[in-house]
Amino acid sequence: DDEGKFSDFKRLIHTLKGESALMGLSDVEKLCHKIEDLLNKVNPGQIVDILLEVKDWLRSTFDAYSGKKPPLLTIEQILEKLVVPDEKSVIKEFKKRTENLEQIEPEIADEEVQEKSSIEGDIDLLTDFVSESNDHLETADQQMLVLETEPKNEDALNSVFRAFHTIKGVAGFLGLKDIGLLAHDAENLLDRVRKGELVLDSDVIDITFEVLDKMKNMISDLGSAIAKGSLPTQDGSLPELIKRINDLVSGNHSNEDVGVSGNLSEKSQEPVKNITESNISGIEVNKITARKQPTSTSLQKSVSSNATVKLKETLKVDAERLDLLVDTIGELVISESMISQSEEIRSIGSANLFKQIARLDKITRDLQDMGTSLRMIPIRATFQKIARLVRDLSKKANKPIEFVMTGEDTELDKTVVDKIGDPLVHMMRNCVDHGIEASPVERREAGKPEIGKINLRAFHSGGNIYIEVEDDGRGLDRDAILAKARERGIIKNGEILTDNEVWNLIFEAGFSTAKEVTEVSGRGVGMDVVRRNIESLRGRVEIRSEKGKGSIFTIILPLTLAIIDGMVIGVGVERYIIPTLSVITSLRPQAEDLSTVLNRGEMLSFQGELIPMFRLSNFFNIEGTENNPTQGIVIVVESDGHRVGLLADTLLGQQQIVIKSLSESVHGILGISGGTIMSDGRVGLILDVDGLVKISKEGSR
Secondary structure (H helix, E strand, C coil), rough: HCCCCCCCHHHHHHHHHHHHHHHCCCHHHHHHHHHHHHHHHHHHHHHHHHHHHHHHHHHHHHHHCCCCCCCCHHHHHHCCCCCCHHHHHHHHHHHEEEECCCCCCCCCCCCCCCCCCCCCCCCCHHCCCCCCCHHHHHHHHHHHHHHHHHHCCHHHHHHHHHHHHHHHHHHHHHCCHHHHHHHHHHHHHHHHCCCCCCCCCCCHHHHHHHHHHHHHHHHHHHHHHHCCCCCCCCCCCCHHHHHHHHHHHHHCCCCCHHHHCCCCCCCCCCCCCCCCCCHHCCCEEECCCCCCCCCHHHHHEEEEEECCCCCCCCCCCHHHHHHHHHHHHHHHHHHHHHHCCCCHHCCCCCCCHHHHHHHHHHHHHHHHHHHHHHHEEHHHHHHHHHHHHHHHHHHHHHCCEEEEEEEECEECCCCCHHHHHHHHHHHHHHHHHHCCCCCCHHHHHCCCCCCEEEEEEEEECCEEEEEEEECCCCCCCHHHHHHHHCCCCCCCCCCCCCHHHHHHHHHHCCCCCCCCCCCCCCCCCCCHHHHCCCCCCCCCEEEEECCCCCEEEEEEEEECCCCEEEEEEEEECEEEEEHHHHHHEEEEHHHHHHEEEECCCEEEEEEEEEEEEHHHHHHHCCCCCCCCCCEEEEEEECCEEECEEEECCEEEEEEEEECCCCCHHHHHHHEEEEEEEEECCCCCEEECCHHHHHHEEEEEE
């Protein structure tokens, strides 16, 4: 008689039906659908025995997929057991029981769906729905890119169809009318394509992309509304979109009907509109393969052949709890290091004790690696969004572009993945708008293929993550950049700069060589944000470019934000850490390599050029340090193409450093980015190489 439990039970069956449909488990989907029909007619208390038998059958079926013994009953036999006992009396009892229970039909057709004005009591359900819907929409987005180049790809088409079908069902159950209606109409459109009643042409593809974008916005609004405790307001533009979908389904459409004027602003990634079939330029999206869904038949074959498949069990964990675990592991690493390096411990001189300490050290390091790996996720989702962006920008600019992405399974810290998206968007906009030539004719005259090419790749190297954006377009114009820099007073007339120094000028705030501002870029408000965001992740950007040949932008990032590889140096009695990502080399200078230049201070001759030498003892006002540079050690570091030598007393070694945030009183000091606790219990400061180089360039302490 518990209405809440009855509602929860129906929801679970409905969710299982949708998920099994998405995975191609037709037997499970068929069974759940039958149970749903039965629950609309009977009280579950009257069929509890058969429901328990169904539960056992489902458990055996899922076990069979991992190579265990299959269920004794076939799907046909279990379906035969799902019958209505004494139907008339049961229905009467069921109606009486649910008299005051709000009923929501999951399969949305022409019926009205009751709206909820509050999400009280449903927050967990809606939160799960938002998360799962975003996953389904990202999958659909990826598969639509595949369909644009492979219209006959049935796996991709079915994947998109199932995504809409699943969202529709759960939205209907939760009373999300607008989302359910839109998903239902999109499902109808794709169903006609699946049946061969409608051609998957540019009109269908464009409006499906538009539906995906609209649903992403609606899901995002729902997520924001959950935090406020009320459902979002209805979308006024939805009826017009649904009408255009229905026109396509019924065949009452033209190119003019589908085209709608719209702008693609820098903050919007709405699909490109107002483009007819006659003026659409081609875009090829390679290496974005369809994820094939297993069919019920193939799964049955694998079971019958006794193939053993190890199914991974997953557990959802709150991100804050995961962060707390990683932080605690970091504290453990520090404590272990302090114990193992303690003079009291070392004075004992027990070989067995040292053996156990070494074992403890290994276990701690393994735990640290494991904790770090828990936050590592593939960059695939970010790359897929970029693929969609390139597709839309290509059509907007009427530039045919082949987009190739590799290394999308490369893993890095979740925080890095979340924050690297915006810089990549800015860089990709510039590639399409400024990098790739304006027309196929211009490319042909330059001796290039008419279709432009952009590569996005990610890979590990030397303990870091590299993300490269490469295009075969115009390349950077050195003369134009220098002229604009002189015009703005960034550099002086006659000042000679290396290529790297010239390329880094584009990261100056407000810098742009564009002759006109477009809807995509040209305002000079992008690349400075790119560098700032990447530096906030303790990374850097490198540029290689050749005029007329193209450019390569390389983003270099640490694997994790919690731990870094650092070079530990001694300055007097203090200890400092320099991130190895910024270190070029270390050396003991000779007297002939040192000189003093008017207005520039002490300089070091390194690889044929003079670079500033920075005495850390002077910067931090440390007494009792080595004044003779030839008796110290110089660590050569680089930032934005500028090299600086940092003079220290000793080089103590390289080790992994657990980063600690600084208090507000010392936060934001130029030249310092954080701190850590050393093995002797003292605090060591992590140097901000970018800040030190900036101070050196300005000629101030």
